[in-house]
Amino acid sequence: MLNSEPLQFYEEPLPGVDCSELRGKLIVIEGPDSVGRSTQIALLRQWLEQEGHAVLDSGMARSALAGEAIQKAKEGNTFGPVTMTLFYITDFADRLEHEIIPALRAGFYVLIDRYIFSIMARAIARGEDRRWIERVAGFALVPHAIYYLRAEVKDLVRRVVLGRGSFDFWESGMDIRFGPDMYESFLRYQTKVVRALDQMAKRYQFQIVDASRPPGEIFEDLRQRIAELEAKPAQAAPRSRLKASPSRATRS
Amino acid sequence: MLQNRYCGKLIVVEGIDGSGKSTQLALLNQWLRAQGYAVAFSEWNSSPLVRQATRRGKKKAMFTPATFSLIHATDFADRLERYILPLVKAGAVVSADRYAYTAFARDVARGLSRKWVRNLYRFALKPDICFYFRVPLETALRRIVGGRSAIKYYEAGMDLGLSNDLEESFRIFQGRILDEYDAMAAEMGFHVIDAELSIEEQQRQMRAALMETLGDKLNAGVLRAQPGANHVE
Numbered sequence: 385m386l387n388s389e390p391l392q393f394y395e396e397p398l399p400g401v402d403c404s405e406l407r408g409k410l411i412v413i414e415g416p417d418s419v420g421r422s423t424q425i426a427l428l429r430q431w432l433e434q435e436g437h438a439v440l441d442s443g444m445a446r447s448a449l450a451g452e453a454i455q456k457a458k459e460g461n462t463f464g465p466v467t468m469t470l471f472y473i474t475d476f477a478d479r480l481e482h483e484i485i486p487a488l489r490a491g492f493y494v495l496i497d498r499y500i501f502s503i504m505a506r507a508i509a510r511g512e513d514r515r516w517i518e519r520v521a522g523f524a525l526v527p528h529a530i531y532y533l534r535a536e537v538k539d540l541v542r543r544v545v546l547g548r549g550s551f552d553f554w555e556s557g558m559d560i561r562f563g564p565d566m567y568e569s570f571l572r573y574q575t576k577v578v579r580a581l582d583q584m585a586k587r588y589q590f591q592i593v594d595a596s597r598p599p600g601e602i603f604e605d606l607r608q609r610i611a612e613l614e615a616k617p618a619q620a621a622p623r624s625r626l627k628a629s630p631s632r633a634t635r636s
Numbered sequence: 637m638l639q640n641r642y643c644g645k646l647i648v649v650e651g652i653d654g655s656g657k658s659t660q661l662a663l664l665n666q667w668l669r670a671q672g673y674a675v676a677f678s679e680w681n682s683s684p685l686v687r688q689a690t691r692r693g694k695k696k697a698m699f700t701p702a703t704f705s706l707i708h709a710t711d712f713a714d715r716l717e718r719y720i721l722p723l724v725k726a727g728a729v730v731s732a733d734r735y736a737y738t739a740f741a742r743d744v745a746r747g748l749s750r751k752w753v754r755n756l757y758r759f760a761l762k763p764d765i766c767f768y769f770r771v772p773l774e775t776a777l778r779r780i781v782g783g784r785s786a787i788k789y790y791e792a793g794m795d796l797g798l799s800n801d802l803e804e805s806f807r808i809f810q811g812r813i814l815d816e817y818d819a820m821a822a823e824m825g826f827h828v829i830d831a832e833l834s835i836e837e838q839q840r841q842m843r844a845a846l847m848e849t850l851g852d853k854l855n856a857g858v859l860r861a862q863p864g865a866n867h868v869e
Contacts, residue, residue, distance in 0.1 A: 399747040449699075464718060467713040482698075520755065
């Protein structure tokens with residue numbers, strides 16, 4: 385059974401949300417571009433559904449409010465870095481309030497393909513202030529678990545070249561132009577992204593999952609960890625930055 | 637907010653709906669242009685990149701206080717990054733009809749914390765002068781009801797469920813916004829204009845305050861056409 389420990393917000397409680405009502409499990413898969421997150425989400429979903437759990441999966445730029453507009457803006461390559469960050473946070477907030485929280489209320493397993501951390505890592509890689517974006521994203525719920533699929537940048541290059549076969553403008557950070565061509569820009573940009581994620585790993589209690597292994601092996605690893613999760617209470621927000629909201633966060 | 641160290645200048649007007657701030661800003665811009673200054677204008681909620689999403693959200697009443705706040709911050713960021721900041725750097729006077737303070741007042745009136753909203757706009761450029769058009773709620777309401785066709789859903793704060801009556805909801809919500817504006821006026825260094833004075837008198841005060849605050853800086857830094865080259869006074 386799902387545990388009764390209520391979820392909490394990192395810093396800023398959202399108006400109108402009673403955390404004690406959230407009975408589901410919030411599970412986040414993080415990791416850089418092309419690391420194999422969506423494959424794992426699909427496998428996990430299938431497994432959880434076979435186990436009899438209702439599953440919602442949610443990923444970036446899929447909100448009803450902002451998803452389409454983000455795609456369009458990306459096609460035109462017209463984003464400034466702050467605008468991009470805030471557009472993605474808007475998209476996240478819309479999914480959080482209209483999809484994720486309702487699903488948690490209904491007792492779903494919610495699998496998130498990238499949470500606030502990728503948005504934050506991208507912003508930091510583009511030179512934005514870490515504390516600024518952390519506070520902006522402070523209305524996020526602290527997940528039950530965050531699995532960080534970690535790979536070296538050279539592995540990401542392999543996956544891009546063998547997989548899609550070409551570099552993506554945004555995944556290469558070409559809006560900032562970290563290098564003279566897509567490949568070099570990809571290397572430098574993704575190195576910064578991975579570094580930013582690495583730095584968040586401890587603060588946000590990521591569980592690091594070695595993503596250089598074959599997909600089947602990674603799945604087995606994740607499956608075991610999630611199975612163990614059922615018995616464990618929700619993760620606490622990092623104490624130093626948790627804004628006290630006792631009435632909502634700790635009563636059940 | 638970041639101090640403006642560039643040769644261009646940023647002028648902002650704030651106030652609740654019906655305070656007359658847009659009228660006053662238009663007059664001020666015209667006056668500055670007539671003196672040959674390069675003046676660019678930026679309006680709240682007008683980024684072409686974000687507009688589609690905002691419109692959709694409003695039409696379908698999809699917004700929560702958080703997403704309403706964030707979409708406006710996104711809109712603001714886009715205008716700042718692509719329009720306001722480059723022009724101020726280039727030496728123009730940018731005049732903005734509403735700025736981050738609008739969010740400080742509105743989003744807090746919607747129930748978000750002051751601290752969160754202020755941090756959200758930390759990337760903004762600090763205005764060189766901000767005029768706050770202070771008007772009693774009843775006066776503003778009379779102007780709006782008399783003029784425009786209808787009060788809009790979100791302007792009235794109908795999303796908050798304050799009242800089922802549009803006008804009553806508007807009154808309560810705009811009253812809260814007014815309180816927020818008043819509370820931050822001193823802290824933010826607003827130049828307060830009594831928006832019940834005659835249009836001419838308000839404009840006279842605005843011009844005087846602008847010259848007193850920025851006069852030398854306008855002459856020193858801002859791009860200006862040769863006197864008499866483009867404009868007939």
